[in-house]
Each structure stands twice: as structure tokens, then as C-alpha cells.
Amino acid sequence: MSNRRDFLRAGGCFLFAFANLPVFEVLADGGPTEKRFPLPAADSVNVDRGSQTILVRYQSHIFAFALACPHEHAAVKWLPKDHRFQCTKHDSQYQPNGTYTAGRATRNLDRFAVRKEDAMIVVDLTHWFESDKDPSGWAAAVVQV
Numbered sequence: 425m426s427n428r429r430d431f432l433r434a435g436g437c438f439l440f441a442f443a444n445l446p447v448f449e450v451l452a453d454g455g456p457t458e459k460r461f462p463l464p465a466a467d468s469v470n471v472d473r474g475s476q477t478i479l480v481r482y483q484s485h486i487f488a489f490a491l492a493c494p495h496e497h498a499a500v501k502w503l504p505k506d507h508r509f510q511c512t513k514h515d516s517q518y519q520p521n522g523t524y525t526a527g528r529a530t531r532n533l534d535r536f537a538v539r540k541e542d543a544m545i546v547v548d549l550t551h552w553f554e555s556d557k558d559p560s561g562w563a564a565a566v567v568q569v
Contacts, residue, residue, distance in 0.1 A: 459547045463540065463569065469502045469520070477536065477547055482520040486567040488536040488547040489522050494554065495529040509533065531556040535565035
């Protein structure tokens with residue numbers, strides 16, 4: 425028969441394991457499926473933590489990336505002086521167009537489907553491309569300006 429200490433120890437281990445799982449945003453039925461951003465006027469990086477999206481204008485192209493590194497889903501950050509993204513957990517590195525260059529990750533940043541409507545960029549938060557599973561979709565997930 426287990427005593428209270430064994431029960432608390434087992435429960436604490438379970439909570440520790442549960443607390444270390446990656447967090448994903450789930451879109452509820454009827455919830456937002458698109459995010460609209462003003463068309464960036466010049467090369468820039470804009471992070472929207474609310475939608476877990478990074479919008480990048482780079483060399484006349486606009487990309488929308490998931491904020492999470494594809495390796496273990498830690499957030500990526502923009503390093504302006506190095507002109508690249510870097511994973512906050514294992515330091516994987518990515519070019520401004522999302523191409524993987526170094527570190528533990530094994531693929532490029534995930535790209536959301538994007539389109540231009542007037543002076544807005546529309547990001548489809550329910551449709552993204554992983555470069556290793558859909559290389560042509562990943563390559564096409566761009567708006568040229």
C-alpha cells in the first residue's frame with residue numbers, strides 16, 4: 425500500500441514531466457484562422473507573439489514563419505547585428521528567408537501560407553509547410569513585392 429509521501433512524489437514527477445512539454449496554440453472552431461499584417465515598406469522582421477508568427481520582408485519577398493524552432497519547438501529570436509534567426513534553446517541558426525544554416529535542427533523554419541490583399545499580408549494560420557515534407561509548398565509560401 426502506498427503512503428502519502430509516495431503518492432506526492434509520483435504526482436510531483438508527473439507534474440514536472442507535464443510542465444516540460446512544448447506548448448502549442450490550438451485554434452478553436454470559429455476562432456481566428458488568419459492574421460493580417462500591414463505590408464512592410466522595407467526589409468524588416470516583425471514578431472507577433474499573440475499568433476506565434478514572424479513576418480519577414482527580405483530582398484523583395486515576404487515570408488511568414490512559425491515562431492517555434494522545428495527542432496524542439498522553442499522560440500526563435502531575431503539577431504539584428506548578425507542578420508539571422510537563432511533558436512533560444514539549442515542555438516540553431518536560420519537565414520532571414522527561414523533557411524537552416526547551423527545547429528541541432530534538421531530543417532528550415534516552418535512557413536505559413538501567405539497572400540497579398542491590397543496593402544495587407546494575410547497569413548493562413550491553419551496552413552503551414554515543413555521544408556522536408558513539402559519542399560515545393562515551402563518554396564512557394566512567399567509573396568513577391
